[in-house]
Amino acid sequence: EIVLTQSPATLSLSPGERATLSCRSSQSVSSFLAWYQQKPGQAPRLLIFDASYRATGIPARFSGSGSGTDFTLTISSLEPEDFAVYYCQQRSNWPWTFGQGTKVEIK
């Protein structure tokens, strides 16, 4: 099973700041990686797929990069609604797995 390790566990930032979230895979997943956002009491929402492609309706301030084993989700300028938990997920190998999440909280 591919293990995805996200860092940091918690990111404390202010609105307007840049957020950089990391996801590292235990083995190469090529570009088969997605990012999701989850707010308290809500279902997750797909942000990025295939490492760098924004899903429909996702603002341009969200961007993804990386390939192989190292991936990054960047939020260029945090809006109040962006404070949430973010998960990465791989679809390269069965079983499809998620990282443990990074919480982006208001500083």
Add this chain to the structure above:
Amino acid sequence: ELQLVESGGGLVQPGRSLRLSCAASGFTFDDYGMHWVRQAPGKGLEWVSGISWNSGSTAYADSVKGRFTISRDNTKNSLYLQMNSLRAEDMAVYYCAKDTGFWSGYFAFWGPGTLITVSS
């Protein structure tokens, strides 16, 4: 409007069975793979099972293999998860999720979830 609505959750004793349903609307159901993803209280996400658009392919997490069965009825725009021999560690919110394609492995849209509580 795209919509997924799960049902069938509730309190169940260990060792018993439960069947979840997911009603889909707002998209061409039989064009997409479908999945179940769960989240234990206060924990992260775990993919449970998936089924391709035509039921030709199914897959399961090792933690549920042999106990859970996924199925779909494209005539009813519905997805199902038959859960047998339930354990305490199966307690979670179960989300129904639409694939981004026939069988891509990404989860484009999620229902609100249904809570399964396993307790005696």
